[in-house]
Amino acid sequence: KAGVTQTPRYLIKTRGQQVTLSCSPISGHRSVSWYQQTPGQGLQFLFEYFSETQRNKGNFPGRFSGRQFSNSRSEMNVSTLELGDSALYLCASSLGYPDAETQYFGPGTRLLVL
Amino acid sequence: DAKTTQPTSMDCAEGRAANLPCNHSTISGNEYVYWYRQIHSQGPQYIIHGLKNNETNEMASLIITEDRKSSTLILPHATLRDTAVYYCIVGGSNTGFQKLVFGTGTRLLVSP
Numbered sequence: 001k002a003g004v005t006q007t008p009r010y011l012i013k014t015r016g017q018q019v020t021l022s023c024s025p026i027s028g029h030r031s032v033s034w035y036q037q038t039p040g041q042g043l044q045f046l047f048e049y050f051s052e053t054q055r056n057k058g059n060f061p062g063r064f065s066g067r068q069f070s071n072s073r074s075e076m077n078v079s080t081l082e083l084g085d086s087a088l089y090l091c092a093s094s095l096g097y098p099d100a101e102t103q104y105f106g107p108g109t110r111l112l113v114l
Numbered sequence: 115d116a117k118t119t120q121p122t123s124m125d126c127a128e129g130r131a132a133n134l135p136c137n138h139s140t141i142s143g144n145e146y147v148y149w150y151r152q153i154h155s156q157g158p159q160y161i162i163h164g165l166k167n168n169e170t171n172e173m174a175s176l177i178i179t180e181d182r183k184s185s186t187l188i189l190p191h192a193t194l195r196d197t198a199v200y201y202c203i204v205g206g207s208n209t210g211f212q213k214l215v216f217g218t219g220t221r222l223l224v225s226p
Contacts, residue, residue: 033214099206105158108157
C-alpha cells in the first residue's frame with residue numbers, strides 16, 4: 001500500500017497570506033489527523049477528521065481550519081499567516097475505529113513564513 | 115499535557131539491545147501505551163502499542179508492568195538506523211479517537 005502523501009513538501013509564504021496544505025491518507029483509512037511541529041513546542045495536535053466530520057480539535061486559533069472530502073483526502077488551511085506559523089505540518093491517517101490511535105504519518109510539509 | 119515521563123537521552127552500542135523506559139503512573143484502566151519514533155526530519159513512525167500484555171512485532175517488544183504504571187520498549191538488536199527520538203504516549207480507549215499527546219521523548223543515539 002502507498003503511504004500517506006502530503007503536498008507540497010516545502011512552502012514559503014509571507015505574513016498575512018494564507019496557505020492550504022493537502023494530505024492523501026493510506027487507502028482504506030477514514031481518519032486524518034493534523035499536527036504542527038516546532039522546535040519550541042514540539043508536536044502538537046491540530047485536529048482530526050473522520051468521515052468528513054471533525055471529531056477532535058486541539059488548542060489552536062481559528063485561523064487554522066481543515067476539512068475532509070468523501071474520498072478521505074484532507075486539507076488544512078491557515079489564514080493570515082504569522083511568523084510563528086513556520087513549522088513542519090504533519091498529517092497522519094488511521095482506520096479511525098476502533099484503533100484510531102495507531103496512526104501513520106506522512107513526510108510533512110515544511111512551511112516558512114517570512 | 116503529556117502523561118508520560120521518559121529520560122531525555124540514551125546511548126546504545128550497535129548490535130546491543132536498547133531498552134527505553136517510560137513511566138505513566140496516572141494511566142487509566144482502558145488506556146493503551148503507544149510508542150512512536152521520529153527519525154530526523156521525517157514524520158513519526160508507529161512502532162507498537164499494548165494494553166496489559168506484553169507485545170512483540172517485527173520492530174520491537176513492549177513490556178508493560180503488572181500495575182501498568184510503567185513500560186519498556188525493547189529494540190533487540192539496535193542498528194545505526196534506530197537513532198531517533200522515541201515517544202511513549204498514553205491514550206486511546208478503543209471507543210473512538212483520542213488525540214495523541216506527544217511529550218519530549220527520548221533521544222536514542224546508536225553508535226558503532
